[in-house]
Amino acid sequence: MKHVEVLIIGAGPAGLSAADVLLEAGAEVALIDRSDRPGGQLTKQTHMFFGSQEHYASKRGIEILHVLYDKIKDHPRLHMFSETTVAGLYPDRVVACVSGQRYFTIQADIIIVATGASEKSLPFENNDLPGVYAAGAVQTLMNVYGVKPGDKVLMVGSGNIGLIVAYQLMQAGVKVPVLVEAAKTISGYHVHASKIRRLGVDIRMRTSIKRALGTDHVEGAQIWQLDARWQGIAGTEETIEVDTICLAVGLSPLTELLQQLGAEVIYINELGGHVPRLNEKFETTVEGVYACGDVAGIEEASSAMIAGKIAGLEAALKQGYALEDAQARQAALHTSLKTLRSGPHGEKIRKGHARLGART
């Protein structure tokens, strides 16, 4: 069986950042990703990031990806496994991998789980009709593969993903007549919402989808208003003519591997679902196994990059690499993460982490 010092599952913003720190510290790193290209969500993020310079503000996701990956891709101590799925993670720190028809195992001293998240769906009639997509999938189709998902889209959900994907659809010449949101306020940044409103998107609050119409593919959508208890109000149904329904209703951390391993997970609604219990070093309840990025709670790529650096630094220290300014760097990274989580948009994350902390 192949052995490496540190194995990172997931080459998104968190995994790439962790790899960078570990390689710099002197460790040998295996980086595994099931996609044919590294970057995770960054590969399709064509929008510019907000925040300060240190958080790559006004750079686009795809540009940040190149900054991160170009720095490490030719490193002699990096073993990159792309198009490789981790099928199992076991307590002896062995991962079972599948790549095409090939199966193999790797054992590692340290494992960093940076598997990210998967998109949630909504239960409604006909939600399995072709033409019903999750927003991230639409973004991948358009921005990674250059495929237009349809001509007329109903967007469901007003989080940043829903707002940004609605805008990007319009940039690609797709019509987005209506966006529905079950809550009574926009949940993403208002600057994004204002932008699509100016472009003519009818944003309906307290409204949700009741059913998808069509037999072989989406030919329309029926929407209805919701009451204070989030139930649909009979008689308010309205049919929207669309050929695509795009669901931007949140993300769930991909903790299956951690659960298989036996690491403790706790359900925290504000963080997207089941998240691992971590110590201040981002280590799970299984020694030598760390978690960072969306798998530890749904946030933005900016926080995932910092979390990846923290996990990478701690893993390097655990592996015995002496890092001169380790303490100062850790302090700075934790401050930086705190800054990102400050303000009204960080409230949910702060609340989630407070609840997680109270449970541990």
Next chain:
Amino acid sequence: MMTQANVVIIGGGISGASIAYHLAEAGVKDIVVLEKHYMTYGATGRCGAGVRQQWGTRMNCLLAKKSVAFFEKAQEILAYDGDIEFKQEGYLIVASDEAEAKTFAAHVALQNSLGIPARVCTKEEARAIVPHLNTDAIHSATFCPTDGHLNPFTMTDAFFKAAKRLGVHYYDHTAVTDIRRQNGQIEGVMTQHGFIKTNTVVNAAGGWAKDIGAMVGLDIPVYSRNHEILVTEPVEKMQGPMVISFSKNIYCQQTPHGAFIMGRGDKDAPKGLDMGSSWQFLEAMAKTVSDLLPPVGELRVIRQWGGLYNMSPDHQPIISASRDVPGFYIACGFSGHGFMLAPMTGLLIREMILGQTPSMPLEALSLERFEGQEIEELETSVV
């Protein structure tokens, strides 16, 4: 929560559910079932859920035969609104060599003498039953068409729903912390949520049965061991019977949903309560199934998990009243086969508690059978 009960059953698996149902059905009131986690958390919800009558000992054959007769009518008897998914398409037990075939022939003779319709099959006959069977890997087989498998979740639910309609009280997430006695008599059961006064306790705690026995000072001669199992993606129906081999260490069935479920044991796995998953199992399982049932080896694995076999010294269950602790009843040590025997477990425990004439001679199931004795009859037909 109830503070007083006629009977407290410890364990929310299929055994506890069946015992509760059978007692309530006979008119016993104030029955409480306690489960530390949730219904089917233990072996029931983790097992292969096969039901076979092809055993090597008279006792197991009889228990299984009568249990199958119950399962055949369970949907109606329990007036269940769900589907227990009893797929009665047989068990094909393959023999790897002549020695195993000879043992199986003797088993089939025993089974036939008890009215179980098993038969010996040649390789060709076996392939007619399971077309994708690799006959190069086997010597011969035995087949019993009335064996099969069920959905362990809905089957347990069926027992519990019927029991609840008859007034049984079921509490999950309620761990038993102690069993109190006074002058040798049981006084009640202490749980994490309070005390329940009772004189009668049934230990149906599966993998944890030894710990429950220790609460009344009994050293039940059982131990637990992790057995692993996996499930594949669902595919069109291609396999009717459960296929099983003791020498190759595999059982493999296709559920009505289309997914294949398969497992194997590991004699070297440590004794204890670990229910984790291993890559060694994944690899060994994949190799074994690819050799015996090649097309199944092509399927993708969805999930793997582990569960506890509660092993007795002779691999036959302990369904027994305690001689030393009046009012304490034991249903454990099923050695991996508690699911399929559950209907009889429930009936026999009820007969013991109510002093009814037992449906079967009980000596061979008693706790005391192991005292100072060499094992007389060891069940070898165990994966």
